[in-house]
Amino acid sequence: MIVVIDNKMGNIRSVTNALSVLGAEYIVTQQPSDLAKADGVILPGVGHFQKAMFNLNQAGFTEEIVNYSKLGKPLLGICLGMQLLFDSSEEGGSQRGLSLIEGKVLSLKKRVNNLAVPHIGWNDLKIKKSILLGGVSDGDCAYFVHSYAVSTVEQNVIATTDYGLDIVAAVEKGHIYGVQFHPEKSQSSGLKILGNFIKLC
Amino acid sequence: MVLIDGFSVLKTINFSSRRNLGSPVTVARTYNTRNIDELILLDIDASKQNRAIDKFTIMDIATELFMPLTVGGGIKTTKDIEMALKMGADKVAINSEVLRKPSIIREAAQEFGQQCITVSIDIKKVSNSYKIYSHTHGLLLDLCLFDFCKQVEQLGAGELLINNVSQDGLMEGPDLALITLITNLVTIPVIAAGGISAPSDCTQVIEAGALAVAAASIFHFTSYTPNECKESMKANGISVRL
Numbered sequence: 307m308i309v310v311i312d313n314k315m316g317n318i319r320s321v322t323n324a325l326s327v328l329g330a331e332y333i334v335t336q337q338p339s340d341l342a343k344a345d346g347v348i349l350p351g352v353g354h355f356q357k358a359m360f361n362l363n364q365a366g367f368t369e370e371i372v373n374y375s376k377l378g379k380p381l382l383g384i385c386l387g388m389q390l391l392f393d394s395s396e397e398g399g400s401q402r403g404l405s406l407i408e409g410k411v412l413s414l415k416k417r418v419n420n421l422a423v424p425h426i427g428w429n430d431l432k433i434k435k436s437i438l439l440g441g442v443s444d445g446d447c448a449y450f451v452h453s454y455a456v457s458t459v460e461q462n463v464i465a466t467t468d469y470g471l472d473i474v475a476a477v478e479k480g481h482i483y484g485v486q487f488h489p490e491k492s493q494s495s496g497l498k499i500l501g502n503f504i505k506l507c
Numbered sequence: 508m509v510l511i512d513g514f515s516v517l518k519t520i521n522f523s524s525r526r527n528l529g530s531p532v533t534v535a536r537t538y539n540t541r542n543i544d545e546l547i548l549l550d551i552d553a554s555k556q557n558r559a560i561d562k563f564t565i566m567d568i569a570t571e572l573f574m575p576l577t578v579g580g581g582i583k584t585t586k587d588i589e590m591a592l593k594m595g596a597d598k599v600a601i602n603s604e605v606l607r608k609p610s611i612i613r614e615a616a617q618e619f620g621q622q623c624i625t626v627s628i629d630i631k632k633v634s635n636s637y638k639i640y641s642h643t644h645g646l647l648l649d650l651c652l653f654d655f656c657k658q659v660e661q662l663g664a665g666e667l668l669i670n671n672v673s674q675d676g677l678m679e680g681p682d683l684a685l686i687t688l689i690t691n692l693v694t695i696p697v698i699a700a701g702g703i704s705a706p707s708d709c710t711q712v713i714e715a716g717a718l719a720v721a722a723a724s725i726f727h728f729t730s731y732t733p734n735e736c737k738e739s740m741k742a743n744g745i746s747v748r749l
Contacts, residue, residue: 317592317593317595317596317597319566319569319593319594319595320569320573320595320597323569323570323571323573323595324573326570327571327573353620422694422695422696424620424621424622424665426622426665426696428544428748430748447748449574449575451597451622490573491573491574491575491597492573492574493539493542493573493574494573496573497573
């Protein structure tokens with residue numbers, strides 16, 4: 307069973323709609339103890355890094371997610387949920403992230419010139435081979451909505467996209483996965499990615 | 508773009524002269540398989556009837572649509588926006604309320620982020636000048652369209668949807684001069700709707716300055732598909748998702 311964490315931020319209905327269509331068994335929860343029954347965990351999220359970490363800490367999720375990650379079962383962070391997997395964010399002030407993958411989250415505004423931030427829209431992916439992105443071809447598009455992007459070591463990166471600079475679009479470290487774009491809004495390529503994740507669980 | 512009157516999809520001409528085209532969920536399902544990039548669902552009777560777009564309609568459509576969804580119709584308050592986003596919309600389009608109370612844009616952008624606030628403006632061309640049209644009241648406003656567009660951007664709108672009501676449903680080609688006038692004024696993305704009659708029109712709309720093209724009649728009433736529009740744009744050097 308997949309456990310979708312409801313961090314009281316943003317709309318998770320799109321994610322669960324996709325899981326339903328793909329035939330996955332899932333629950334949506336605000337209870338950290340539910341992670342004990344998970345074969346896979348999805349951490350969605352739209353909004354502010356600092357607020358999101360604050361909510362995870364308040365609800366008692368932070369420790370449970372870290373414990374879960376040590377079990378070697380798959381975890382997928384989507385959009386802000388991916389950013390939370392890292393050490394810190396320029397949007398986070400002194401608030402630390404989950405530190406499941408080393409790296410930090412940087413503001414796009416300071417780094418892209420002459421391009422709109424937030425970056426909203428369809429962009430094509432440059433893909434490295436990985437199980438999560440299986441069946442998705444180099445050049446396939448995904449839907450992005452973000453103002454911050456991850457900076458991490460090359461070996462964690464499984465996809466990038468070009469928005470004035472190479473933006474990290476997807477990461478993988480062991481069983482921890484993250485996508486900066488919204489697979490639940492990215493039509494057939496997005497559903498393929500979610501389908502691959504479900505198979506990993 | 509899909510227009511509804513509460514529960515049924517409409518085909519309109521100049522936003523009136525209506526024909527019923529059935530359930531929006533069925534139409535959305537078709538679009539989902541047709542590789543469009545985004546669906547804009549507008550309930551054009553909501554403001555007139557002093558209600559917001561039906562939340563179950565949004566929910567039913569969002570359940571089957573794995574692409575960005577913008578919804579509009581009677582959105583007046585941050586509560587309405589919260590409802591629409593909760594039901595599965597990614598953005599809301601605000602129109603009538605912006606004419607009554609422009610500051611709603613700032614309130615909404617601060618609470619939900621600029622990226623999900625689209626301002627939609629209905630425009631009519633009357634004796635060679637462009638007027639803002641209030642669909643709720645059925646009249647032209649004595650308000651400078653161009654000042655208004657700049658104001659909307661300053662207040663924090665993430666995107667502008669311009670509906671050329673004079674061209675709506677006629678499939679006689681878009682008003683490119685209007686698109687250029689507006690896109691020269693603002694830096695936020697402009698989506699142009701109204702008048703698309705052939706794939707080549709889409710290319711012209713982008714070349715006129717719009718970031719995206721919205722269309723309805725062409726897909727309902729001609730054999731052209733969204734992919735044919737995109738292929739034509741690609742052949743003209745415009746970057747599209749195929």
